[in-house]
Amino acid sequence: MSEKTKRFRFPQNQHMDDHFNWWNFMPMGLMHVALIGIWWTGFTWTAVAMCVFLYVARVFGITAGYHRYFSHRGYKTSRTFQFVLAFLGATALQKGPLWWAAKHREHHRDTDEPEDAHSPRHYGFLDAHVGWVYREARSSPDMDLVKDFSKYPEIRWIERHQYLPGLSVAVLCFLIGGWSGLLVGWLLSTILVYHATFTINSLDHMFGRQRYLTGDDSRNNWLMAILSMGEGWHNNHHYYPATARNGFFWWEFDPTYYMLLGLEKIGLVWNLRQPPKSILANEKPPTQKIIDKCATYIADGFSADRITANLRARWEGSHIMEDLRGHARTKWSAAEAYLAEIELPDLPSADELKARAQKQFKIQHEGLDRAIERAHDMLRRSVSHRLIEQAREERQQHA
Ligand SMILES: [Zn+2]
Numbered sequence: 001m002s003e004k005t006k007r008f009r010f011p012q013n014q015h016m017d018d019h020f021n022w023w024n025f026m027p028m029g030l031m032h033v034a035l036i037g038i039w040w041t042g043f044t045w046t047a048v049a050m051c052v053f054l055y056v057a058r059v060f061g062i063t064a065g066y067h068r069y070f071s072h073r074g075y076k077t078s079r080t081f082q083f084v085l086a087f088l089g090a091t092a093l094q095k096g097p098l099w100w101a102a103k104h105r106e107h108h109r110d111t112d113e114p115e116d117a118h119s120p121r122h123y124g125f126l127d128a129h130v131g132w133v134y135r136e137a138r139s140s141p142d143m144d145l146v147k148d149f150s151k152y153p154e155i156r157w158i159e160r161h162q163y164l165p166g167l168s169v170a171v172l173c174f175l176i177g178g179w180s181g182l183l184v185g186w187l188l189s190t191i192l193v194y195h196a197t198f199t200i201n202s203l204d205h206m207f208g209r210q211r212y213l214t215g216d217d218s219r220n221n222w223l224m225a226i227l228s229m230g231e232g233w234h235n236n237h238h239y240y241p242a243t244a245r246n247g248f249f250w251w252e253f254d255p256t257y258y259m260l261l262g263l264e265k266i267g268l269v270w271n272l273r274q275p276p277k278s279i280l281a282n283e284k285p286p287t288q289k290i291i292d293k294c295a296t297y298i299a300d301g302f303s304a305d306r307i308t309a310n311l312r313a314r315w316e317g318s319h320i321m322e323d324l325r326g327h328a329r330t331k332w333s334a335a336e337a338y339l340a341e342i343e344l345p346d347l348p349s350a351d352e353l354k355a356r357a358q359k360q361f362k363i364q365h366e367g368l369d370r371a372i373e374r375a376h377d378m379l380r381r382s383v384s385h386r387l388i389e390q391a392r393e394e395r396q397q398h399a
């Protein structure tokens with residue numbers, strides 16, 4: 001585990017530690033082990049049909065319910081059907097809709113920053129996939145983010161009894177299909193739904209293409225779109241989250257959206273929000289926030305301390321160090337102006353910055369060129385700051 005993981009603290013839960021809680025992980029671990037039981041029960045046609053049906057129904061419960069409705073309000077529905085969506089989502093045993101939506105809203109707020117509980121960039125594949133759920137600090141959301149839904153008593157009821165829907169389905173499967181019904185129909189489908197969901201947080205921030213410059217690592221990936229019924233168009237989604245669809249074009253397979261269209265036809269849901277034309281055309285210039293986010297990532301790959309040390313070694317005994325100490329003694333701005341005029345050859349070259357940018361951001365975009373320039377400025381500034389500070393200290397020591 002990295003130092004960063006051990007020290008992890010969310011601002012709102014300073015007192016919690018972030019160690020992996022093996023005890024809480026037991027049910028998840030045992031469910032995986034219990035799959036071995038299929039060796040004895042075998043596959044019956046009934047059990048396989050139950051598995052397929054429960055996979056599709058519950059992935060839909062998560063994607064259409066927990067994700068596009070409770071987290072992003074991508075469409076509207078009645079209070080009754082809202083309850084149905086919450087119940088269906090809860091049958092997947094991924095905790096309650098309020099917890100899920102609050103964590104997910106945090107993910108969109110802090111995507112691939114250290115505060116993002118499941119960023120593979122910061123915590124690696126396994127922790128982004130499932131480990132974060134069993135780390136207390138990272139799995140505790142700010143519940144103020146979901147006040148729009150926590151005001152409904154029936155939603156709070158599901159949240160309190162979050163295991164009830166999933167376990168009822170298990171009992172039902174056993175009654176219909178016996179042990180094979182339980183292990184293949186219920187258990188196998190539950191685990192497949194888990195990994196379909198988890199993959200979006202882990203692999204879909206690692207592998208695939210980017211259409212939009214988002215400053216994070218979200219990717220569009222057709223294979224994950226098939227497995228997760230449309231969620232694999234994750235770069236689209238991070239660029240414009242508040243929609244009923246994640247596949248923005250007809251060729252981007254998004255069965256969750258097609259099913260929502262069906263529900264709209266029979267009047268159960270309405271006001272399905274669409275991405276605007278300007279988004280589809282990808283014409284909107286990136287915001288300063290996105291440029292800064294990219295630039296910070298690029299600059300973080302180079303140590304300002306090391307560059308400073310290299311420059312000082314290079315200039316040792318030369319007039320530059322003497323001049324700098326002289327300026328630093330009188331005025332900070334004079335020293336800054338002096339450094340702005342001279343070359344700092346130990347700063348990374350444009351090519352080095354570009355290489356780091358392209359390794360992480362899978363996109364050709366003019367915004368990325370701006371981010372590279374900005375990263376260069378950021379590094380130049382922080383190196384200058386260090387040089388002046390050190391020159392000042394030395395001046396004082398000599399005085
Ligand atoms: Zn994401």
Ligand SMILES: [Zn+2]
Pocket residue numbers: 067071072104108237241
């Ligand atoms: Zn989302």
